[in-house]
């Protein structure tokens with residue numbers, strides 16, 4: 001049985017994609033089998049895995065790899081073709097056994113309109129009945145083919161039909177955010193939107209026309225894992241005071257607004273489960289400081305910051321000593337994040 005985790009925040013630039021890649025890598029490093037899904041038409045995750053530096057690199061990839069991306073794999077459902085969906089032939093991530101990618105497609109946004117209409121659950125649904133359940137079905141059959149323990153779904157910012165579908169049909173979601181005023185506002189908005197989405201999904205799953213579709217819309221059972229706060233500067237090993245202020249604001253937005261809203265919609269795990277995984281009442285899964293210059297090496301080498309070697313960064317002597325201790329700190333942070341995710345999701349829920 002695979003566990004689907006959506007990484008979501010309607011705010012952009014909060015490390016959703018970076019975290020998806022790093023967390024996927026760490027879970028695979030810990031022996032799990034992981035499929036990452038690039039569900040953002042911007043295809044940033046795809047760009048972290050494939051070398052897209054050439055001008056038409058993405059176009060060429062699509063041409064040479066027919067059907068090997070999220071949009072094309074869903075085409076039988078979206079174009080009402082009389083052939084069943086097939087598992088995606090995932091891209092294995094170089095350098096990390098057990099880690100795979102379903103590449104994104106820049107034109108996925110075009111399918112969003114029909115999905116949006118289908119998800120209005122109106123009378124006209126008959127012809128579009130296979131759309132709402134198609135994503136989950138595709139992930140299930142692909143996960144089965146790869147014997148995947150986890151499917152990590154990287155989403156675009158925004159509140160469109162694809163995000164609504166993929167968040168509401170996941171088993172869990174986590175919220176990457178940055179210590180700034182926009183992330184605090186985004187938490188408030190998630191507190192309103194996510195319960196609306198799951199109550200929509202609940203209605204959808206009870207609709208005969210969707211239950212009888214080729215790809216029935218699943219009954220939602222979404223739970224919240226926590227937030228990841230990322231990209232702040234350190235001074236003497238602690239976030240600087242300018243950032244500290246936003247940590248506190250995020251903490252109260254989570255504890256006072258988000259958790260009560262999710263609780264009311266039955267999306268929280270038991271308190272003891274968060275505690276056993278090492279989280280306090282603010283449900284912070286990880287605090288990840290700014291990678292600084294390491295991010296450039298990580299992007300260039302297509303591997304997470306925590307796996308960089310001396311050869312990767314090309315630094316000698318004393319300079320390497322400092323860099324190495326930074327890398328080891330990030331490694332510890334991501335190991336702890338991986339362990340917490342495993343602990344929270346492996347409680348016998350499914």
Ligand SMILES: Nc1ncnc2c1ncn2[C@@H]1O[C@H](COP(=O)(O)OP(=O)(O)O)[C@@H](O)[C@H]1O
Nearest residue numbers: 012013014015016017018231289290291292295
């Ligand atoms: N901890 C970090 N330190 C430094 N840069 C980061 C960190 N996390 C992400 N970034 C950079 O910030 C930018 C936005 O991150 P990204 O993961 O693409 O966010 P999102 O997917 O939420 O839009 C990217 O250029 C990424 O390389």
Ligand SMILES: [Mg+2]
Nearest residue numbers: 016017040044
């Ligand atoms: Mg992104």
